[in-house]
Amino acid sequence: MDAKITVTELTLDLLPAVVRLCERALDLPEDATEAGPVVDALWPRAAANRPVVGLGAYRGAELVGVLLCSVSSSDPGLGHVDLVAVLPEQRRQGVGRTLLARAERVLAEQGAAEVLLAGNPPYYAWPGIDVRYTPAVCAALALGYQQDRTAWNMTADLSYDGSPALRSTEAAEQRLADQGVTVRRAEPVDLPALEAFARSTFSGTWDGELAESVGRSPEAGCHLAERDGELLGFAAYGSSRPSWFGPMGTAPAAEGSGIGGVLLRRCLRDQRATGLDRAQIGWVGPVPFYSGSAGARIERVFFLYRRTLPA
Structure with missing residues (x-):
């Protein structure tokens, strides 16, 4: 050359x-x-x-x-x-x-x-x-550049009907309904409340990712859980690319209620309906949760680097 x-x-x-x-x-x-x-x-x-x-x-x-x-x-x-x-x-x-x-x-x-x-x-x-x-x-x-962190994605298999990622949420949703919790698809009118909930409850930029998931395209979406108008959790997908799931968050007071698993699998079923046979759960924190709730496995590992520029 x-x-x-x-x-x-x-x-x-x-x-x-x-x-x-x-x-x-x-x-x-x-x-x-x-x-x-x-x-x-x-x-x-x-x-x-x-x-x-x-x-x-x-x-x-x-x-x-x-x-x-x-x-x-x-x-x-x-x-x-x-x-x-x-x-x-x-x-x-x-x-x-x-x-x-x-x-x-x-x-x-x-x-x-x-x-x-x-x-x-x-x-x-x-x-x-x-x-x-x-x-x-x-x-x-x-x-x-110096490596300072390691991150990973997990893969949820959407390729067959019996996949743990596609397990029914009907019974869990009924149990939540008995406790006054409604689970539904988020609409554009919900976005301001979702963004405020993300900013007040979680650190980072999840409000921006939610803005890219709600109502932007048929390959992106979000589901939420609420009780008496109070948001308890959300799960979104497709903000940066169609095959990626996230972000997702549950209010601290609602942790352990089963809301997270329901929201996760509702999103994964949506992603399968678009024709995907697998979903990437990006930049994962709680590995045991995604493994237990959707049978997801760690598949991609990333090195993160940084370098201080000369003054």
């Missing part, structure tokens, strides 16, 4: 070209299949929430690599690299390193003192670098 790598800032008219490159560059089938929704979430949709920059690496006129980066919506001193994709035949030739180095400069110019190779909720594709993307791990280490 004799042509020099040049990096330029991408404009939204190049969105289709970025998606096509990601479809070729993302090695895992589940990532390549959903390249369109992933790029859409990380770029045009995320730009309404935080500063986002797309970078393209070219050899001559050919786009050979892309990077999407953003500033944290909660901490302007943190920059995030949200996606890096390099064509297979162009790997180990400096493309990824060149893109990462340029992204660091861009993020520093926007006020970031530290850069994370980690998801930037509420719009994120992965918690970090999947351990199976070896070239990306090598590039991060070569540029001085």
Whole structure:
């Protein structure tokens, strides 16, 4: 490869070209299949929430690599690299390193003192670098990034009628109804109350993820539990990509009531109805809950990296 790598800032008219490159560059089938929704979430949709920059690496006129980066919506001193994709035949030739180095400069110019190779909720594709993307791990280490956390996703099998993930919730819903608890699908009119509940009860950016799940598309949705107009819990899916479940939360006073398992499986049945044979439960905390309630298993493991930028 004799042509020099040049990096330029991408404009939204190049969105289709970025998606096509990601479809070729993302090695895992589940990532390549959903390249369109992933790029859409990380770029045009995320730009309404935080500063986002797309970078393209070219050899001559050919786009050979892309990077999407953003500033944290909660901490302007943190920059995030949200996606890096390099064509297979162009790997180990400096493309990824060149893109990462340029992204660091861009993020520093926007006020970031530290850069994370980690998801930037509420719009994120992965918690970090999947351990199976070896070239990306090598590039991060070569540029001085330090691993500081590990995260994982769990998979719920939706491919057959007897799957634990699709187990009936009818009896549990009747038991909850006897206690005055109503479980139903959330509608757009419920969104302000859901967002307020998420902000007041849980930390993080779940309110933003809920806004992307309720009423946005047929492949996204949310279910809630309430008693006398008081929210007790919610579960959502499809905020960043159709196959992902989450976020989900239950009020502390309602923990152990069975609400969580009901909401989870209602969402998973919805996802199966869209044609999915598996759902990814992203950035999982309570592994035993998802294993017991839906037979989910840990399948994807991610390394999260960070690097302090030179002053």
